[in-house]
Amino acid sequence: MRRARFAVSDGEGIQERASVNDALTFDLRAPDTADDEALARQRIAMFELAPALLGATHLVWGLACVFLHPVVASESLASNPLLPVSIVLILDALAFAALWFRDRLGLSTSAVTRGLCAYIGASGALWLAYGLALESSHHVTSTGFVALGFGAGLGAATIVSISSPPIAVINALVALVGAAAVSTGPELMAGIGFLAIINIAYSVAGARAVLTNARARLRLEAQARKALHFVDEFENSGRGWFWETNNLGTLSYVSQQLADDFKVRPEELLGRQFTDLLSVDVGSTDSLREERTLGFHLSARFPFSDVIVRAASDEDIHWSLSGNPIFDERGRFLGFRGIGTDLTEQRRSEQEISRLARFDSLTGLPNRALMRQTLDEALRNATNRRKGCTLFLIDLDRFKNVNDTLGHPVGDALLRQVADRLKLVMGDHGQIGRLGGDEFKAVLPGTVETGLLESLARTLIEQVSRPYMIEGHRVVIGASVGIAIGDPGRSSADSLIRDADLALYAAKAAGRGKHCFYEPSMHSEATDRQVLENDLRQALDRNELWVAYQPIVRAAGEEISGFEALVRWNHPLRGPISPDKFISLAEECGMIGKIGEFVLRTAVAEAARWPDTVRIAVNLSPIQFNDPHIVDTVAAVLSDYGLNAARLELEITEGVFLADSDMTDSTFARLKSLGVRLALDDFGTGYSSLGYLKKAPFDKIKIDQSFVRGAASTTKRNGAIIRAIVTLADSLGMDTTAEGVETHDDLWLIRELGVSQVQGYIFGKPMKGPEAREKANSSRVEAEGYQCIREPRHRLMRRAIAAVNGVTTEIRLRNISAMGALVECDQNVAPGMTMTIDIVGVGPVVGTVRWAQSGKFGVQFTENFDLGRLAAKQARANDVTMLQPWYVSQPTKAAS
Known part of the structure; x- marks a missing residue:
């Protein structure tokens, strides 16, 4: 059989005609595609009345048999010939019901076809059994009547099965079996066999043609639906619409969007002249000449593209139209077909863009x-x-x-x-x-x-x-x-x-x-700042930057806890330049990252030479902290110099929290995973430090020097603020460091308030590496400096007796004030110890030890001590210079 080919525009090219195997098995297998499913449902629909046809044939022939050959009442039910007729009619009814309600029963197309095959085979067998029953009864003596009845059923089944090759095959088998049962003549068998083959061949050929044509039609319909879907999507998107006119210029198709612009239904526009709805936008300075207007294109039957027109409505609606003339195969003009694009919003957007641009x-x-x-x-x-x-x-x-x-x-x-x-x-x-x-x-x-x-x-x-x-x-x-x-x-x-x-x-x-x-001087200042910026960019290469170290001392015992690394710049012409001036400049010009890494490396390299108990504190600017590589940099520096991460303390200001919170939290977590300590610097100077303490894993709070300097003055509230900060830090398990401590008065108050550590000129100014190394190895420092803004003190040493650790010991008191004194003692004492001190010639006083170190400690009196109880004696020169306010009388110095 010649294999025909046909072309379908589905992108798959030329498709072959359905094969014989496809025709034989299509109705029996589950559909592979949606198109095959639709086709299978169409083919099943052809058999909806098939059981009715077979049932009518069975009923008519069965009634004829009953009327012509009544059933004898004495016959048993088993030998009753009407029994097969009843069964086959019931089977016809069941098949009809199954086909009619197949969707409700959820039957697949392949299951229905298999059921039909079984139904044809069963009905044929029952019909054959009916004929044999008639032949074996006493009423029928001729096999011709039986053959005629069997032939009628077979003929009806052939009509039903001709559209489906599987059913045709089953029907052919039933016919052959029936022929063999009715007659043993070879002529009948040969004839039935030949007709069966012809029937099967005809059914296969018809099925192949139906499948081929149906699949082609389904593909074309799918393409048509896809094209219609594209049209609907294009029209519904608002980006354009379609229009069509006939040869007279009247509209034969319009999109809903065009009708919406005129506030009518599309049907109301059909039959109207297209040019009556539109007018050329002649207001534009670059409008086309008369012969190139839309009217010219339509009358000349000439293609046009992107012609700007205005709708003939009260609203300011503009379109861009494109169209092509349509001709049939004989060259007759059929009309125009084209698309339109709404330019109204585009023009408004252009106007808005123009406005936003200004x-x-x-x-x-x-x-x-x-x-x-x-x-x-x-x-x-x-x-x-x-x-x-x-x-x-x-x-x-x-x-x-x-x-x-x-x-x-x-x-x-x-x-x-x-x-x-x-x-x-x-x-x-x-x-x-x-x-x-x-x-x-x-x-x-x-x-x-x-x-x-x-x-x-x-x-x-x-x-x-x-x-x-x-x-x-x-x-x-x-x-x-x-x-x-x-x-x-x-x-x-x-x-x-x-x-x-x-x-x-x-x-x-x-x-x-x-x-x-x-003022013109501002220009020179800006120029000078630019010059300084250029010098700063070269300062690292010229080794003009160096690192100084300021000691951080434990408040209780005055042992060195660590050092803070501070960058310094010695300009070759300007000399030392204040960090307040060049640090901000470095942040503005992008040098802070390089300078920060230089300080970190230098400080860690120096700290590696110190005892393991001494830490190094390094400042991180917000720009450094927000660098995605800062954690890797810190880890690399610690690894390069072999410094324990716990000895590195990174001081961070509140400025780091102004960046992205997720990135900030991640950086905090990664730094803590390295094992370094984190300190919140300049605490109290921002606007939401408490929120930062809750948010970030700090180990220390550094109290800004603006709260520390002059804190001992009774006219300021700094002491109360410091006390609150210390209480907060203790509750959170954090250390505290007071910055900018310069006087003994402030040091005394800092100790009284329970601050953990002290940093300031009283224990040393920032120093170079070798000097810091020497102090780190000595581990102790002496408080040196002025004692200013304080109550009057008795500056001479007084002897006293006290019980220290259960042992009566002679001690010496210095700097006696109404609140306390400095005590020199050979015995070791612990902060918090309460003792009674018997001052020789004065009497006992009770006090509590607030700080202690080897050879000395500070005591706070329980009650204010009256300095008048001290006998007037000639004062000797004190090794500590005192600065007192104008309202405190200056005692006369005399040699001891």
Whole structure:
């Protein structure tokens, strides 16, 4: 049999005709694809009435047999010929019901086909049994009647099975078996066999054709559905729509979108002239000439593309149309078919983009580009009018804190309110705009009077600094203003912006809420800063940077706990440069990472030579801490110099928490996994340190020196603050270090308040490595320095007797005050011990040991001691110089 081929446009190329095996097995196997499933359901639908046809045949022939040959009542049920008829009719009814309710029963197509095969075979067998029963009965004596009945059933079954090769095969087998049962003649067997083969061959050929054509049709339908789906998606997406006209120019198809633009149903537009709905956008300066308008293309039957048209409606709707003429195979014109794209939103977007390109989307103020254009125009106008122009650069103070604490939505609302106040203050004097973030600019053309400018600047700062109420939060910020006045004909926009920026930098350096006019000296200062920055970039290579070490001492025993590494810069021309000056410069110019690693390596290398009990503290700037490689750097340095990680203490300020919290938490965890200690530096100077203590795994809190210096003064509250910090640290299991301790008074108070460690000039200034190494090996330091702002003290030594550890011991008291004294003793005592001290010639006093070290300890009296009880004696020179306030009388020095 010739194998036909046909082409289908499904991307799979030429498909072959269904094979014989496919035709024989298609109805019996489970479908492989959705198309085969649909085809199988269609083929099963052809057999819905097949049981009815067979049942009608069986019923008619059975009734004929009953009427022609009545059943004898004396016959038994087993020999009753009506029994097969009843059974086969019941089988017909069951088959009909199974086919009719196959979906409800959940029968698959293959199961239905197998059931049909079984049904054909069973009904044929029963019908044959019926014929044999008639033949064996006393009523039928001729086999012709039986053959005729069997032939009728076989004929009906053949009609049913002709569409399905498997059923045709079953029917052929039933026919052969029936022929063999009815007649033994070879002629009948040969004839039946030949007809069966012809029937099977015909059924296979028909099935192959049906399968081939059906599959092709299903593929084409799938392609049509896909194309329709694409059309629907394209139309529903809003990106375009389709239209079609007939040869008269009237619409024969329109998309829903086109009808929606006219607020009608698509059917109402059909039959209308397409050109009546549209008009060419002739308002455009680059509109096409008359012969190239849409009317020309339609009348000339000429293809067109992207023709801009406006809808003939009250709304401003624009489309871009493309179309092609349609001709049949004889060249007759059938109409136009094309697509349209809605340009309305695009035009609005272009207008919005144009607006956004010139105005700030948050505040509605002119943005940086428009303000630059305004400044250029103001300077040109100033040149023509011979009148100057002034530029304000405005920067908000503490705005970042608002974003960090209350969130960016509150920050955005705050910026909008600030913009409203700035517009109100500026009024008709000039144009205010937003540069971005918390930076604003104001251009004041023709205004150069210093008094007016100062008044505007003060008013601007005052108005911006007034409290704001945003979402129930009371927000207070400030503003700094830099002012630059441009000379007509000589100032350029770039130079004026640079001058105003320098003035703003000076205003912020002078403190918050200030305004400053540009002065030529600012330029020299900026130049000097740039030179210093260039020198700093070369300082490492020139070995101008070095590391100093300041001791950190245990408050109780005055043993050295560790040293803090501090970077120093000896400039070859300028000499020593303060870290306050070059550290901030290093952070701005990106050098802090290299300098920080240099300090870390140098300090760790030096600490490796110290005793194992002495730690080294190194500062990490927020920029270093937020470096993704900082943990690897620390680990590499510790490994290179073999320093125990527990001896390295990294001091971190609150600035690290302004970065991403997830990254910050990860860095903290990785550093702790190395085993290093973490200290929160400058505690108390930020705005949410308690939150940081809860968040980060710190081992130590360093109390800022602003709370420590002068803490012993009765006029300050620093002592209460320090006490609260110590209590908090103890509760969290953290050590405390007091920075900036310089006097004995402050040292005494620090000890009284329970601070763990002390750092300050009283125990030593920052020193070079060899000197620090020597002190680290000695492990002890003496407190040296002034004793200022303190109560009057008896400076001479007094002898006393005390019971120390159960042993009566002679001790010596120095620096006796109303609250306590310094005691020299050969016995070792422990802080917290209470003892009674009998001062020779004075009497007993009770006190508690607050600190102790070998050979001396400090005692605090339980009750205030009256210095008048001490006998007046000539004082001898004290080895400790005292600075006392003006209200304390200075005792007369005399040789002892």
